[in-house]
Amino acid sequence: MNKTLRLIRTMLKMQYSLAGKSSGEKIGYVLLAIFLIPFSGIIISVLNAIVETLYDQLAPTGNENALLGLLFVGMTIVLLFVSLSSVLSSFYFAEDIEGFIPYPFHPYQLLAGKAAAPFINLYVTSGVLMVPILTLYGIHSGAGFTYYIFALLLFLVFPVIPFTMMAILLMFFMRFANIAKNKDRTKVFAGLLTFVFIIGFNVIIRLNQNPEQTAEGAAQLIEQQNGLLNVITGMIPTAYFSTMALQNAKGLNGLFFLMLMLAISAGAIFLFLTAGQKFYFKGVLGLTAGSTKKFDSGKVAKKIKSQPVFLALLLKELRIIFRTPTFFMQIVVQSLFGPVFLIVILVFESSSGSIGALGSMLEQFDGKAPLLLLFIFTLFILGVNPASYSSISRDGRSWPANLYLPVSAKTVIFSKVMTAWLINLLSIILLAVVGLTVVPMPPALFTAWIALTFLASWFTSLVGTALDLNDPKLNWTDEQEVFKSRFISLIALLIEMGTFGCIVLLLWNIDSLQSLWMTSLLLALLLGLAIVISHIVLQKLIRTKFLKTR
Amino acid sequence: MITIKNVTKEYAGKTAVKNLDLVVPDGKIFGFLGPNGAGKSTTIKMITGILPIDDGIITVNGYDIASQPIEAKKIFGYVPDSPDIFLRLKGIEYLNFIGDIFDIPKDTREEKIEDLTKSFGIYEALDDHIQTYSHGMRQKIVVSGVLLHDPDVWILDEPLSGLDPKSSYTLKEMMREHAAKGNTVFFSTHVLEVVEQLCDEVAIINKGKLQFRGNMKEMKEQFEADETLEKVFLELTSNE
Numbered sequence: 063m064n065k066t067l068r069l070i071r072t073m074l075k076m077q078y079s080l081a082g083k084s085s086g087e088k089i090g091y092v093l094l095a096i097f098l099i100p101f102s103g104i105i106i107s108v109l110n111a112i113v114e115t116l117y118d119q120l121a122p123t124g125n126e127n128a129l130l131g132l133l134f135v136g137m138t139i140v141l142l143f144v145s146l147s148s149v150l151s152s153f154y155f156a157e158d159i160e161g162f163i164p165y166p167f168h169p170y171q172l173l174a175g176k177a178a179a180p181f182i183n184l185y186v187t188s189g190v191l192m193v194p195i196l197t198l199y200g201i202h203s204g205a206g207f208t209y210y211i212f213a214l215l216l217f218l219v220f221p222v223i224p225f226t227m228m229a230i231l232l233m234f235f236m237r238f239a240n241i242a243k244n245k246d247r248t249k250v251f252a253g254l255l256t257f258v259f260i261i262g263f264n265v266i267i268r269l270n271q272n273p274e275q276t277a278e279g280a281a282q283l284i285e286q287q288n289g290l291l292n293v294i295t296g297m298i299p300t301a302y303f304s305t306m307a308l309q310n311a312k313g314l315n316g317l318f319f320l321m322l323m324l325a326i327s328a329g330a331i332f333l334f335l336t337a338g339q340k341f342y343f344k345g346v347l348g349l350t351a352g353s354t355k356k357f358d359s360g361k362v363a364k365k366i367k368s369q370p371v372f373l374a375l376l377l378k379e380l381r382i383i384f385r386t387p388t389f390f391m392q393i394v395v396q397s398l399f400g401p402v403f404l405i406v407i408l409v410f411e412s413s414s415g416s417i418g419a420l421g422s423m424l425e426q427f428d429g430k431a432p433l434l435l436l437f438i439f440t441l442f443i444l445g446v447n448p449a450s451y452s453s454i455s456r457d458g459r460s461w462p463a464n465l466y467l468p469v470s471a472k473t474v475i476f477s478k479v480m481t482a483w484l485i486n487l488l489s490i491i492l493l494a495v496v497g498l499t500v501v502p503m504p505p506a507l508f509t510a511w512i513a514l515t516f517l518a519s520w521f522t523s524l525v526g527t528a529l530d531l532n533d534p535k536l537n538w539t540d541e542q543e544v545f546k547s548r549f550i551s552l553i554a555l556l557i558e559m560g561t562f563g564c565i566v567l568l569l570w571n572i573d574s575l576q577s578l579w580m581t582s583l584l585l586a587l588l589l590g591l592a593i594v595i596s597h598i599v600l601q602k603l604i605r606t607k608f609l610k611t612r
Numbered sequence: 613m614i615t616i617k618n619v620t621k622e623y624a625g626k627t628a629v630k631n632l633d634l635v636v637p638d639g640k641i642f643g644f645l646g647p648n649g650a651g652k653s654t655t656i657k658m659i660t661g662i663l664p665i666d667d668g669i670i671t672v673n674g675y676d677i678a679s680q681p682i683e684a685k686k687i688f689g690y691v692p693d694s695p696d697i698f699l700r701l702k703g704i705e706y707l708n709f710i711g712d713i714f715d716i717p718k719d720t721r722e723e724k725i726e727d728l729t730k731s732f733g734i735y736e737a738l739d740d741h742i743q744t745y746s747h748g749m750r751q752k753i754v755v756s757g758v759l760l761h762d763p764d765v766w767i768l769d770e771p772l773s774g775l776d777p778k779s780s781y782t783l784k785e786m787m788r789e790h791a792a793k794g795n796t797v798f799f800s801t802h803v804l805e806v807v808e809q810l811c812d813e814v815a816i817i818n819k820g821k822l823q824f825r826g827n828m829k830e831m832k833e834q835f836e837a838d839e840t841l842e843k844v845f846l847e848l849t850s851n852e
Contacts, residue, residue, distance in 0.1 A: 362738065365704045366711070366722050374712035378701065385700040385741070460697040466660040467713050468685035609664050 066171045069162075073175040074182075076158065076539070077546060094549050106194050113198040126203065127309045133195050134220070134301035137188055141224035144187050147391065148180035149229045151542055154236055155387045158540045159346055173338035177229070179546075184221040192217055196308075209311040212320055216304050222327040223300050226334035233337055236345035250390050300326065371469060375477035380484070382456065383449065388541035389456065397447040397485060401492040405500065429507065429578025434566050436511050437518070437585060438559075443489055444519050445558040450482035450526020451551055454534035454611065455544045461536050461611065471608040475527065475600065482523035490515050510582035517589040518562075524596035526554050531603045534611055561592065613638050613796055614659060614765060619668030621654055621820075628654045629820040632668070636798045641791045643811035644800040647849050651820040652800045653693060656769050659798075660690045672765055673796075686714070688765040689758030695750035695774075703729070703738040703745070703753050707760060714761035721760070728756040732779050747774040755783060766790060768799035772806060784810055804841045818849045 113129065120126040153176050162172055196213040199205075303319045303326075310316030369377075383389045457464065464474045494512055497503045503511075529550050538544055565588055569581060614636040621629040629651045636642045646652045657663040659670050661677050661684070670677045675684035698706050704725070711721045729735040732752040742750060751774045758766065766787070772780050787810065791797045801807060807814060814831065816824040824831060831844060
């Protein structure tokens, strides 16, 4: 047990250590935390309004516990998804496991160590929603002391079941995936499968919903106490148990359900470690090797082609992103996540007829409003693309090659900006397909929007790359570290959404500005200005930081 | 020719290299020796532009690495101490990449890639990701990349570590040929036998300061003639 704890601590230290970070950076984190306080205030007040309204609506029929049921069901689904990606990356994509395998650890001990970081992820995720909502519910229902104790315990054990379920499933799957010849490709495939799974899940849920029936059924259910809860939590028993434990926190009944939850969680952990002991090594050993095939004589001529330096650099970047499972998952899959999800929602909504209405609604509106909304929405999607803010950090230990090869710093950096722009293009194409087919967007609006999107993509690519150049993370031992515990994505988004959020708000409120073309022109000019400024900043960073980066 | 003039480098208040003066002449194989942490890699990284120079000047064939970096970098080829770079590229893609960076015409590229990789025995692995290569194979692909663009000046940080005897022999022969043509070969090593076999001149550095520079004969003269290189090395680097 002692050794397991020691192992967990070492693995966590490697993931989250602040070692090697300058004091300036540490101060930066503190400042950012202070900066986030007002944001969390806004979130809590919004949540409070939602909880209050729902509680007041549901309480008269004795269905207020459906609110808790909804929270636990929602959290289960969210936690399942978060577990999927974090288990895959921590257990299988992270290559630091090789360093631990030669030591005399049991698979279950390594697994416990590896589970620590994803678990922290889960607690952060569930903390954002569960802590405020459970607290607010407690306040509104006038709950006693035991409620809060129960809530705390449930918060602690709740992620265990989604996590262990997903982990056992993945271990089983990866045990077979490891037989594959090209391991890297298999890992990427597994990542894609995850993506498809999430989308598929959403589709199934949507297919099962029939708006009219749901409304009627709900009306009936509300008439009986706990009726709504039973339906909501029907598929997920742990959500039901958790709700019942909180609902009856004062009585023995509640204690029974709490104990049940604790027992199930303990059982799940036991099952997880047992399954890990059996399957984990079979799935992970030898997983880091790529494919090998023989190179026949004469083939070399076919593979050799010369191309301009910029293109060579660009292709190198793209190859590395698409071939490194972690990069592929974090950059390509993640940036497509938003648009694809949107398409799924829109396609299903359109089958119910509401999207056609959206199309005609867009036509009715005067030019500026839909354009501004579309613009800020697209900027958000492009802004969260990690290709830009991992530009420099991705290189890791290959970075010095940029310094000793005879290529100008500018060429290197702009090949990276271009890479981010091209990855963004994937999202843009998807969005454009939606704009043309699913939502019949007016041609003028579509043209203006797409033109602005190209500019916005260049802007976000510049901002992300500049931020990464300013403070890159090159000394990683595992690709995960490029994305983990860095606030760079948030800063990028704050800069991008901050400036253009204000601008859009301003344009929205100028009454004399109504035409689509004037608005587009103004936005294009402002984007142009933002691009020029970002260029100047990036050039300055190239002069001051490029050579010092290591 | 590499000229290092009065170069100083500090890391977080600690002097890694202090007032180093060194000329690496053409036509000779120049060995750079010193214990771990002596400042060898720091010096090599400053020559190649990886580390900025705090004080002093370094030129490669007359080009200042600080003020004319691109020109200087076109002249030398560098084998880093760790060959773990561009692991997700295939061997052939890495060599193509180097070919593009150094503007090597297609037919020259074809011929040289075939020659080099066959003589190092990695030809058949060219279509595999570098990730799947052993340490020695990675070293060989990086050395092939350097030789592909045929630079005047070779700068090699521990080039023989991890190579099998045959490849090690091949590389040593290549180094001799290159120096014999009047070019510069500058390399760092810990292996004293290699120095005795290969080097025309050596420099020994310890704690960031130059301890000795000269040919093997001078070195033996300075000490008692019957002493082994190992003893000389230990004596030079054990002071303080």
